[in-house]
Amino acid sequence: MTIQLFAQRFLFSAFLLAFSALGHAEGQVHIYNWNDYFAEDTLSGFQARTGIRPVLDVYDANEILEAKLLAGASGYDLIFPTAHPFASRHLQAGLYQPLDKTKLPGLDKLDPAIMTSLAGMDPGNAHLVPYMWGTSGLGLNPDKVKAALGEDAPMDTWALIFDPEKAAKLAGCGISLLDDPTEVFSAALAYLGKDPNSLAPADLDAAAELIKAAHPHVRYFHSSQYISDLANGSLCVAHGYSGDVLQARERADEADKGVKVVYRIPREGAALWTDVMAIPKDAPNPEAAHALIAYLLDPKVIAAVSDYVYYANPNLAATPLIEAELREDPEIYPPAEVRARLFVPSERSERELRTLNRLWTRLKANR
Amino acid sequence: MSHRHSHRLSRLLNIGLPYFWLGLFFLLPFVMVLRISLAEPTLAQPPYTALWEWVEQGVLQIRLNLANFQLLREDDIYLAALLNSLWVALVGTVCCLLLGYPMAYAIATAPERRRILLLMLIILPFWTSFLIRVYAWIGLLNANGLLNTFLLWLGVIDEPLKILHTQMAVYIGVVYSYLPFMILPLYANLTRLDPTLLEAAADLGCRPFRAFLRVTLPLSMPGIVAGSMLVFIPVVGEFVIPDLLGSPGSLMIGKLMWTEFFANKDWPLASALAIVLLAVLVVPFVLMQRLQQDDEGTRT
């Protein structure tokens, strides 16, 4: 008897749960974003303004987002993939729905240069709205680099990693590389003075040789571990994303243990990446997703996000609202001559990408 | 009559339920993975091709792609990763056994009241997320982490030991994380051991250590096997520990699978890898069972 009763209650509550889960079509928007990629009050502000309840899940790798999208029925209304190569791939696979631009009045304030670049993969900017952009360069501990290489050592160069002589001296204080073959190969190609997007076998071989030579001096390949290690002083050179390195700087300042962290865009050139917003084709509540994009196009809102995450945003109307310290930092809002040295990763076919990834596994394993 | 009927029903349930469970949670997923492993990757949702389709009326076309298994055979990196994973799992299991056996033995022979406390201490770490516990080891093993700071302070070492991002750190992480899986079955086994057997051994002239070797150890074999399986099998596929603590060159099958599945979006190859791993782990199981059956056979 009691077991039956229990089973009934259990079923009943399961039904309740199921219904409440279905209820999201009404006034909820399910967001899948990088962790720590909104300002603290961004979402509460959105709910206050629109009455729509935001539900946030976070990820720390594009691959995780991609796997969920590809499996289908992810249940998310708005996602934040990196444009190259992820969003472009998703567009090819037809995973996104076109935007209703009548609901997005703030679009015209976005940086035309970035929009044009995105239009290359998304004709007419029909699906993607840029959210933040940044570079992948070098996170450095200047004191330790100087201690290893001398007072007047240049900081803004990939040579710190790819010049075996320098790397050997820096290995002791710690070098880390992003665990991402596209990033590392284009950095190596840039250092060699080649086209960072080159697919020519000779170029790739040269880059691979360079990476192999650097390998013994690399402590690890990881795409987020370096943040805390830069901040606590156990790394001196980290190949990393601009905002992440600046976050490490912030943490080091807070800890106040005398660890200094700087971000440098290498003079040989660095990758420029853009994270975009997109609505999955099977989004349960595209209406609410549009409302959230419109909210994030508000210059005040997006300026606050930049202040929090240390990334530049493409909203020109927002630039004056950003804290001066950030706005005037040449590593975040680089001047024109530096921007000219940035490159956007080009498209690669699936086959090329897999070959590259498998080559990468082999390189990392030193085989 | 109705009594007999309900008896038969309950017997059917007793036998049927485990099979139903296995079918639902093992066989079905396995068939799904097998299916994907025979497909080709494609940029779509889901990212693999269908195995069969109706091309025209009455014609069913089935395409089985064996290229994935072929690639696994041809590219030696997969074999290397598999062997390395098996080796890491073996070393980890042996370390867990060497460390866990004395602990399980100590708990099993402790006074009843203290046993519960000791068991609690073994289980307690499970109340924290596995990921956080592995992360904590980064803080402990770092060049300026707790361990090095302490050793430097003691003056035992002059410069920090490089443990983090080495194979050593992987073993530490594996032993730390999986030790309870070794201890618990061993403990369960050792507490059931009849203490008068040891008295009998002593009475027959056997010194305590020899009694341990000749009585306790062979009788705890089922516990050793169960514990070793519980450690060995998950460690072979372990991803988190080598990823967070291991050296950049550490080649583990779990990491490779991650790359194939997430970075390469090559679900078929990742599935093929999973199938091969399963086969590698199932074969020794089956062999062991055979041996046991043979053993039974010779006895009766």
Added chain:
Amino acid sequence: MSSLPDRRLLESWQDPKAAPYVRIERLTKKFGDVYAVDDVSLNIFQGEFFSLLGSSGCGKSTLLRLLAGLEYPTSGRIHIDGVDVTDVPPYSRPVNMMFQSYALFPHMTVEQNIDFGLRQDRLPRRERAERIGEMLDLLKITPLRKRRPDQLSGGQRQRVALARSLAKHPKLLLLDEPLGALDKRLRENTQFELVNLQERLGTTFVTVTHDQEEAMTMSSRIAIMEAGQIMQIDTPTAIYEFPNCRFVAEFIGSVNLFEGKIVERQGDQVLIEAQFGGLMRMRSFQPHAIGTPVMVAIRPEKMRLCETPGGDGVNRLQGIVEDIAYLGDVSIYRIRTGSGLLAEMTLTNIQPRTEQALTWEQEAVIEWSPTSGVVLTE
């Protein structure tokens, strides 16, 4: 003390020149505040079949474990074959034990179990094989030698356990409830086998049992234990016929106890004024003072129906048959006296039941002879 006077040969325990094989001196074992064994002194001689008899918790098993070395005493000494073994660990004692649960090694065959102790002695392989064969033969378990304990019946296991404990040819074998796990029928057969075996091997056996019948059948001597102390040590006959105290008298078999007071001594007999009213005349070698309160213990089968009433009325009771228990070979009669005392009398059923003289509610007079019981003071 109370021993049969008409024995021709002196048994080893009666011979003042014989050296005891096991000498236990003032042995005490405390578990916490509980005295499991309380100041026990005891001598056991070569070739004896010695039983420790008592109810559960009386300390008999602890005493056996102390002999085996599985427990160490709180105080007192144990000597075996003239050597003080009090602090010697079990694996170095010249003693083997058969455990109540048999404690056979479940992962070993019968053969390997028997071999276990031999291997510890580093005996050569040939000798071990011979010894195993001898044990298998001795206990008639040769066909079972390749089996494991879980493939044996209870009786077979008992034999294997016995074989294992005898394999090393110990001078002293300790047996903890050796027949306790067997069913009644098997137990009776095995009792005799065990005695035969002991006589054949000449090994000194010390067994622990709670079953008085078992102890009576098998033992050369019995020690009755209670609350950690030994109440009486004697041959089965002496224990039965001449209990030295009320506890032993009541523990073994059934007994009638009549309280009274010594009024007169007449040679080796005393005259006792019984509480139930009459007079009792009993043989007693003890120097009781006149006026000592005593108890007269008489076994029911020592009672008889009085066929010639009258006389001096000594050692006689009159009452009504209240209860008859017919057991086939004998019947037990319960007779209630006028003073309310209940006496028990066992009569052999010589005649078929229907022709017996005594029936319910019948008036009966029963009597006993002065040598048929003992006079107890405690």
